[in-house]
Amino acid sequence: MINFNGIIDDTFEKNALASNRGLQYADAVFETIKVSAGKILFWEDHYFRLMASMRILRMEIPMDFTMEFLENEIQKTIAAQKEQGSAFRVKLLVWRKPGGKYTPETHDVDYLIVAKLLTTPFYILNEAPYTVELYKDHYVTSGLLATLKTTAKTIHVLGSIYASENEYANCFLLNEKKQVVEALNGNIFLVNGYKIKTPPLEDGCLNGILRKQIMAIVAQMPDYILEEASVSPFELQKADEIFITNTIMGIQPISAYRKKEYGVSVAKDLLAKLNVKARLG
Template sequence: MVNLNGNLTEKASVSFDNRGLNYGDAVFETLRFSGGKIYFWEDHYFRLMASMRILRMEIPMNFTMEFLEAEILKTINSEEKKGVGFRIKLLVWRKTGGKYTPNTNEIEYLISTENLETPFYVLNEGDCEVELFKDHYVASGLLSTLKSNNRLINILGSIYAKENDYENCLLLNEHKQVVEALNGNIFLVSGNTIKTPPLADGSLNGVTRKQLISILGTMEDFKLEETSISPFELQKADEIFITNVIQGIVPITKYRKKEFGNTIAKTLLAKLNLKARMG
């Protein structure tokens, strides 16, 4: 069951001239729902509103945080099989009309769900070997920080990883700085210093990234730096981990000849779970 503009339906269709389909004129939020709540819903909502404003979409008067939360809950409650958690995608696109220049800035939306296997974040203890993806680069700047559906670099990088038996790849910007992983932000641990690329480098304005920055701000034993990261720093790190709202924290176990631990990742994941339940 999906929710198309407030109407629940088992089958949703879009027009052949849908602007999201034809021009990538769309933004989305991926949400985690568990324990009767949407994780970090306020942050997701305000990021969506900011993205729509940046893309000059017209935000409907009824598109409040309470309205969208109610629509998400309505969609979840329509599912016959109640899971322990849900992955939710909230997709917003500009209405049909025009070519590159739209006829209107009014929007439509779709909410879809998938079942999750665990009610909370669980640390992945399996192998996660990564490599740099260097065929294409993320453009540094504001548009790269958005959750738009212009994700060709992520798609091609995922194909490259699959073809070469990597679990993930790290993306670079045009200055050859490490920006993020295929499906989330990255953090490097070196001693008591933890680094993550700044948004100005083109990294995604991730909600889980924001939560970890907040958590690390309360931990006196660590120093957080939002700073550009060179590929040469990767093999010098003690730990590297990926963050996203569905998996929480995913430790990288190997990059080229260097293998990494996950001690800090475990500590942070416990704090992230606590914040998700209380926030």
């Protein structure tokens, strides 16, 4: 028997919620996926990141967890939506089955797929004012676990509250070495002349799908050099442009950080190339 918001309940749904290890221990990984015109964008990258994350967290990967099976489950979920449209945000969560400590059974997993209608099928550039600040109350711990997309997002949640209370659009997160690693909701890229720089995974940034795509696009652009290197807070005000990337919004240019204002020309160029890659990839 459980008490949910003051209501005594013994239904399957509430008991399933109460025993969810993702809720109890943040013992869950997830993928946030964009589906456009029936196509799952960058699905292969999402699938293999999910499999790698499950292996690192010592979750048992079911035999039927093939790329085709999960793709069919996502499409089935979208088809059952009451609101139909051309684009959806899909969240695929995987967590270990109930158990308070390790047992052979807690290797097995459950999964959940949630689909939500989006207004734009492809990526568009938001050029509205977008001011950011450093979040310094807590730090990301660099290392392999920080690169995984798990439900352990306390620092990101607190950073979002800080941004909201101080009227910032976003915040940069620092690791324990005081290096800038990412934004609250995506990876970051700094443009300085012909160099485009992004923090390395070793510093604790998320191993983002759009990060990978942007890096591949930049590698094919002869006018730019891509650099994976640590970013100090002092570099932020020296950059010509800074932008954030994630699977749903694509590329979000930053307009200002403290007294520094930034351009958007490289972000525009990359966004056009990203949309082509999303359609053809």
